[in-house]
Amino acid sequence: MPLYRPPRIAASEITPRDVYLSRRHFLGTAAAGLALAGTGSAFAAPLKAAPSAYKVDDKPTSKQDVTTYNNFYEFGTGKSDPARYSGDFKPRPWTVEIGGMVAKPTTIDMETILKEIPMEERVYRMRCVEAWSMVIPWIGFPLSALLDRVEPLGSAKYVAFETVIRPKEMPGQSGFFQPLDWPYVEGLRLDEARHPLTILATGLYGETLPNQNGAPLRLVVPWKYGFKGIKSIVKITLTDKEPPTTWNKMASQEYGFYANVNPAVDHPRWSQATERRIGEANGLFGGARLNTLPFNGYADDVAGLYAGMDLKKFY
Numbered sequence: 001m002p003l004y005r006p007p008r009i010a011a012s013e014i015t016p017r018d019v020y021l022s023r024r025h026f027l028g029t030a031a032a033g034l035a036l037a038g039t040g041s042a043f044a045a046p047l048k049a050a051p052s053a054y055k056v057d058d059k060p061t062s063k064q065d066v067t068t069y070n071n072f073y074e075f076g077t078g079k080s081d082p083a084r085y086s087g088d089f090k091p092r093p094w095t096v097e098i099g100g101m102v103a104k105p106t107t108i109d110m111e112t113i114l115k116e117i118p119m120e121e122r123v124y125r126m127r128c129v130e131a132w133s134m135v136i137p138w139i140g141f142p143l144s145a146l147l148d149r150v151e152p153l154g155s156a157k158y159v160a161f162e163t164v165i166r167p168k169e170m171p172g173q174s175g176f177f178q179p180l181d182w183p184y185v186e187g188l189r190l191d192e193a194r195h196p197l198t199i200l201a202t203g204l205y206g207e208t209l210p211n212q213n214g215a216p217l218r219l220v221v222p223w224k225y226g227f228k229g230i231k232s233i234v235k236i237t238l239t240d241k242e243p244p245t246t247w248n249k250m251a252s253q254e255y256g257f258y259a260n261v262n263p264a265v266d267h268p269r270w271s272q273a274t275e276r277r278i279g280e281a282n283g284l285f286g287g288a289r290l291n292t293l294p295f296n297g298y299a300d301d302v303a304g305l306y307a308g309m310d311l312k313k314f315y
């Protein structure tokens, strides 16, 4: 028995009319219902993006795995819950409030972001703190492009992020069991936020971001553990103090503010030295076991951000 109601929104409410009509045609000829069951990716519209220099040689994880195996506690704590229970979520209309220590605070809507900021495809290695990994072809843009628009003040040192609160659309926020404090919050140091590898994603696999992957706008920081990648962002605040972060508030001895991928610093309850690449060459234990690389393989680009810091202390 599912804990939550299955999605029951009509495709016509969240899909452009032509896409909806062609899908109806498709569904009329294929096995209706089944094709739509669960994944919001079935609703995703094509998204234009230029290729970029940032890509890795690793084979991308299948779209099926990327869109059906992840964490998004607003929709439940199970790995398949986000895909199964995010169908009621409405990623449009959507605005993001950007303020705090900036010269030009603003509230910007998604259509403006998509129209005015050029999108790129970035194929990134992603490493979850639970020791599994994926390779995801994101579409997005450097977070710095948005930060530049609001002109951070010299006193700003950190960037704080917040996810939307919508219990009516996010069953994990309305159920009897509330696993986290809402809103989900995250943060970066301003220099990390401005690093060219740090992007806000609006899509994956050439399509608009599916609900379960953080529609319509989520953070992607490929050298940090996956929990830093806050989803469905509605608020970005520049500040001079290290912002609270959801997992650090939950268990500070297990999850630090930095959360840089580091095979030399184990999680208190498990090793971080290796990772299971989802969907790859399934061996005896259901996935290829790879050695985890410092900064998830992005050390040449980002290690300099932490020069002189004790990374065992600032984990």
Ligand code: MTE
Binding pocket: 066, 069, 070, 071, 072, 073, 074, 126, 128, 129, 163, 184, 212, 213, 214, 226, 227, 228, 229, 230, 231, 232
């Ligand atoms: N963002 C919100 N708002 N709520 C969440 O529960 N989970 C995080 C992160 N962002 C989470 C979130 C965790 S633990 C991971 S591993 C990634 O999202 C996984 O999602 P992805 O595979 O779509 O990147």
